[in-house]
Amino acid sequence: MSSFGIVIRDGFHATRDAAWNAVNLDTERIAVTGLSRAGKTVFLVSMISNLLAMGRGVAGNRKNTLPKLADLLRENDACSSRLLDAEIENAGTQDFPFFDYEGLRDQLARGTAATWPPVTDRPAMTTLRLKLRRSSRLGQFAGDRVLRLELLDYPGEWLMDLPLLEQSYETWSAEVLADLSQPPRSRFAAEFTAFLGALQSAAPASDKTATHGFRLYRDALRRAREDAGLRWLQPGRFLMPGPAGEIPLMHFFPWLGAPSPVRGTLGALLRDRFEEYKKHVRADFFEKHFSRFTRQVVLVDVLGALFAGREAFEDTTRALRSIGQAYARLLERDWLPGRGIKSIAFAATKSDHVDDLQRDNLRKTLQYYIEAGKVPKRGRATYHTVAAVRCTTDIDVRDAEGRTHRAVQGLPLGENRQRPFQPGFVPAGEVPEAYWSNPYFVMPQLAPPEFAPGDAHPIQHINLDAVLADLLRDEL
Numbered sequence: 001m002s003s004f005g006i007v008i009r010d011g012f013h014a015t016r017d018a019a020w021n022a023v024n025l026d027t028e029r030i031a032v033t034g035l036s037r038a039g040k041t042v043f044l045v046s047m048i049s050n051l052l053a054m055g056r057g058v059a060g061n062r063k064n065t066l067p068k069l070a071d072l073l074r075e076n077d078a079c080s081s082r083l084l085d086a087e088i089e090n091a092g093t094q095d096f097p098f099f100d101y102e103g104l105r106d107q108l109a110r111g112t113a114a115t116w117p118p119v120t121d122r123p124a125m126t127t128l129r130l131k132l133r134r135s136s137r138l139g140q141f142a143g144d145r146v147l148r149l150e151l152l153d154y155p156g157e158w159l160m161d162l163p164l165l166e167q168s169y170e171t172w173s174a175e176v177l178a179d180l181s182q183p184p185r186s187r188f189a190a191e192f193t194a195f196l197g198a199l200q201s202a203a204p205a206s207d208k209t210a211t212h213g214f215r216l217y218r219d220a221l222r223r224a225r226e227d228a229g230l231r232w233l234q235p236g237r238f239l240m241p242g243p244a245g246e247i248p249l250m251h252f253f254p255w256l257g258a259p260s261p262v263r264g265t266l267g268a269l270l271r272d273r274f275e276e277y278k279k280h281v282r283a284d285f286f287e288k289h290f291s292r293f294t295r296q297v298v299l300v301d302v303l304g305a306l307f308a309g310r311e312a313f314e315d316t317t318r319a320l321r322s323i324g325q326a327y328a329r330l331l332e333r334d335w336l337p338g339r340g341i342k343s344i345a346f347a348a349t350k351s352d353h354v355d356d357l358q359r360d361n362l363r364k365t366l367q368y369y370i371e372a373g374k375v376p377k378r379g380r381a382t383y384h385t386v387a388a389v390r391c392t393t394d395i396d397v398r399d400a401e402g403r404t405h406r407a408v409q410g411l412p413l414g415e416n417r418q419r420p421f422q423p424g425f426v427p428a429g430e431v432p433e434a435y436w437s438n439p440y441f442v443m444p445q446l447a448p449p450e451f452a453p454g455d456a457h458p459i460q461h462i463n464l465d466a467v468l469a470d471l472l473r474d475e476l
Contacts, residue, residue, distance in 0.1 A: 027148040028475055029292050034299030035231045035319060036156035039349045039388055041117040043299060044153050045104050046388035046459045047468065048088070051128060053458040055086025065458035066465035072476045082133040084144060089127040099126035099153055108389065109453040116448070122243050123154035147475065152293065157236035160319065161281050162326035164234050169274040173254035176234065180220070184311050188223035192216040201258045205269040210251045217253040229308035232319040235277065249276045295343045295471055302348040302362050306426070307443060310436045317369040324370055344381045345471045346370055351462050352387035353443050354423050355406040356394045359385045361428035368429040382470040387462040391446040395420060410446040
């Protein structure tokens with residue numbers, strides 16, 4: 001074939017493929033976000049594994065591991081599914097780190113040697129392709145449809161930068177320093193506040209001073225997170241810098257000692273770095289990646305916050321409200337033209353740590369505190385409880401007086417026998433004052449259940465199917 005003929009052939013194929021894609025290929029971008037340690041990575045591993053299990057193999061051997069999602073995909077005869085296949089798409093020219101689904105899943109599937117994935121310290125993405133038979137007879141003439149689900153996992157700490165993008169350095173400093181003056185933060189910030197007290201308002205710009213102050217402030221944030229379970233900690237990249245590491249523009253800290261800083265002073269250097277940090281975060285992540293996502297899963301460890309005590313819980317609810325308000329503001333910004341979140345699923349995670357009679361209480365508490373703030377008005381919000389990997393079974397236990405109580409039973413990490421646990425009362429909605437007078441329950445870290453290795457086997461869960469069904473209902 002002549003070179004001219006090859007060009008004609010390739011042009012025909014490209015036109016045909018473009019026309020097919022325009023009719024049959026849709027992409028939904030889903031960001032799995034949430035406060036740190038809410039289980040984002042585990043949620044994605046279970047989601048992918050269960051979708052693959054539901055979509056692979058001959059129809060009679062497929063696993064109905066996501067029943068509520070399967071109902072949306074059921075054909076008119078109520079027996080067969082419109083989901084024909086599911087596969088992980090090759091990364092191709094993806095400009096984002098690849099989410100290591102297979103490695104993470106195998107790590108969870110080691111039985112008694114299983115370990116939970118490490119805390120997410122950098123963003124990662126993968127794409128699932130779902131092949132779907134069209135539901136209408138007219139649509140079937142166009143052929144089968146392919147729905148691409150681009151899935152993003154990123155550090156929960158970065159969510160704290162959403163509200164910060166709308167603040168000035170002075171406003172942010174005033175809020176942070178007011179917080180640091182109050183317990184429990186004041187316990188962790190003594191060295192940092194002493195450092196601030198020794199600074200002069202006209203101190204010259206100094207990398208050494210800025211870096212030292214940054215590290216004292218960052219260490220106070222780390223202790224607040226590790227020792228008190230606090231989550232409202234800004235900036236997010238001070239705790240989880242990501243692939244770029246600790247770069248010089250991050251070397252700033254909150255300070256009100258130079259109300260009108262002039263060029264060449266420390267105050268001006270800190271303010272300039274704060275503004276550059278916002279530009280960097282917006283350009284590097286929110287404009288480039290986050291703004292492209294059309295659906296959100298926001299995970300919250302409500303139970304962990306309740307068990308950590310009043311201070312940790314109130315701090316978590318403050319973070320939730322601020323994040324919701326930031327979503328609402330950012331969706332109206334002109335740097336997101338024509339874009340918006342179609343659907344948001346808020347989910348209280350680790351619901352397997354309480355018995356089946358109390359799980360809905362977690363959902364009601366989550367909904368109450370999020371709706372006390374603002375959620376994005378352009379998106380549809382739903383509320384759930386979920387356990388992406390179920391580690392417990394529900395049982396009845398008898399107390400010393402012979403009364404029966406509901407409990408859960410699971411295997412603590414490092415042990416070889418399952419044990420029952422009774423976490424106690426879980427509030428439903430607003431937490432009553434009396435709740436905080438009770439001793440706080442400490443749930444041990446539980447081992448994941450044994451399941452088959454490989455990339456297309458079901459993983460036991462609670463309500464993962466409901467989250468996905470609500471998230472994707474209008475697209476399926």
